[in-house]
Amino acid sequence: DAKTTQPPSMDCAEGRAANLPCNHSTISGNEYVYWYRQIHSQGPQYIIHGLKNNETNEMASLIITEDRKSSTLILPHATLRDTAVYYCIVRVENGNQFYFGTGTSLTVIP
């Protein structure tokens, strides 16, 4: 599976959009991009995933570049409860292994 690169930390003002980038320049055509987050020391929580098209759900939006070498997770109106470590992961379809990396620690500032 391709590996990902994320900035180690980011800050975002409460109420503003948080844009978290991820580089996956070696991604293959059958690999999906997944985003998870881990709040404090709890188990990670699924946020969203996508293959080629942009995706949106009740939690976030996922923007994938046309060449699929990078993506951005967007939290449209960040709240203090969004403070967490965000992991960008690529996974082969029907593959069983996730490589979490070290993620981006997002701090939402009041």
Add this chain to the structure above:
Amino acid sequence: NAGVTQTPKFQVLKTGQSMTLQCAQDMNHNSMYWYRQDPGMGLRLIYYSASEGTTDKGEVPNGYNVSRLNKREFSLRLESAAPSQTSVYFCAAASAGGPYEQYFGPGTRLTVT
């Protein structure tokens, strides 16, 4: 539904002792996983079970054994604990198809002295 449960929540072992971490899920998912997370690090896959009766090694399997007892339960055993195995252990479950969302348990915090 409880989702994914893990026992115990905390454990302290002496070097050389053995123990089994228990994980159970009530979501009827086929796949189950064991991860470890060291301080300041992401999760690393130890073992996984794609279906009842099968298990496979992940990224860091040395020093561990697993048993997929039935569809609900997936246990992780440390035969001879070492200080390097001090970590937080997470169990997860996922369906075989669909979005492949992994559901995680609350974790077991293990310290080996």
